Amino acid sequence: MKIVLVSLDFKDLGAFSAVRGFLQDRFDASLESLVLPVPERAFNPLRSQYHAGVIVQELLNKVRKGEYLIALVSGDLYVDGFNFVFGLADPSYRVAVVSDARLRQEFYGLPPDRELHLSRFKKEVLHELGHLLGLPHCPDARCVMHFSNTLEDTDRKEAEFCDSCRAKILPYLRKD
Numbered sequence: 001m002k003i004v005l006v007s008l009d010f011k012d013l014g015a016f017s018a019v020r021g022f023l024q025d026r027f028d029a030s031l032e033s034l035v036l037p038v039p040e041r042a043f044n045p046l047r048s049q050y051h052a053g054v055i056v057q058e059l060l061n062k063v064r065k066g067e068y069l070i071a072l073v074s075g076d077l078y079v080d081g082f083n084f085v086f087g088l089a090d091p092s093y094r095v096a097v098v099s100d101a102r103l104r105q106e107f108y109g110l111p112p113d114r115e116l117h118l119s120r121f122k123k124e125v126l127h128e129l130g131h132l133l134g135l136p137h138c139p140d141a142r143c144v145m146h147f148s149n150t151l152e153d154t155d156r157k158e159a160e161f162c163d164s165c166r167a168k169i170l171p172y173l174r175k176d
Contacts, residue, residue: 001029001172003129006059006071008038008097015100015121016072022122022159023129028174034062038073052077052088055097062095068132069095070125076101086124086148089131096128102151116155123159124148130161133169138162 005020016033024031042054055071063069077085077099087098103120105113123144130145138145141153143162148154161169 001027002032002067003027003029004032004034004063004067004069006034006036006062006069008036008055008071008073010072010074012074012100015118018118019072019122019125023125026126026174027129027172029068029172036062036071038075043075044078047078049076049078049084050099052079052085052097052099056088056090056093056095059095059097060090060093063093067094068129070129070132071095071097072125073097073099074101075099086154087128089128091132091134094132096132098125098128100124103154119159120151120154123154123157126159130165130169133172135161135165135168138165140164 003023007016010016020031039055039058042050044051059069059071079085079088084102087096089096100121101107104117126144135145137147140146140162141156142158143165144157144159145165146157
């Protein structure tokens with residue numbers, strides 16, 4: 001298995017590196033990094049947000065057989081019918097996008113909290129990768145696959161799969 005982490009003009013190299021190490025520790029996979037610009041057509045100036053579905057669509061031609069592509073972006077994301085999303089995955093094409101904009105305290109006018117930001121970001125990336133591996137949303141509120149409708153949902157869940165979800169993706173996980 002190969003995971004390709006794509007920086008879409010993602011400026012926080014420390015967060016990018018932290019997510020990369022986090023995934024490397026958990027998955028039996030090689031990790032590759034790629035830097036690309038954010039697709040211009042994804043930006044909606046009326047909302048000052050990026051359409052997550054457009055980003056995923058733009059990345060479809062970048063994923064190769066056996067790869068799982070996860071794009072990291074600093075801009076705020078949305079999909080039709082929602083005010084925002086933390087991320088979006090398309091399991092059939094093995095492509096996902098995750099934004100850290102709303103995972104930062106600064107987004108809400110609060111002082112920065114690096115540890116909290118990284119904790120949230122890792123959870124949301126792990127959540128979208130879980131979808132790429134075929135996992136649906138989980139009813140267990142502590143499982144990383146639980147749907148996050150709010151930041152409180154993200155903070156409540158753990159950066160781990162529950163036993164049931166873990167069992168479904170066991171072949172992808174690091175054995176040690």
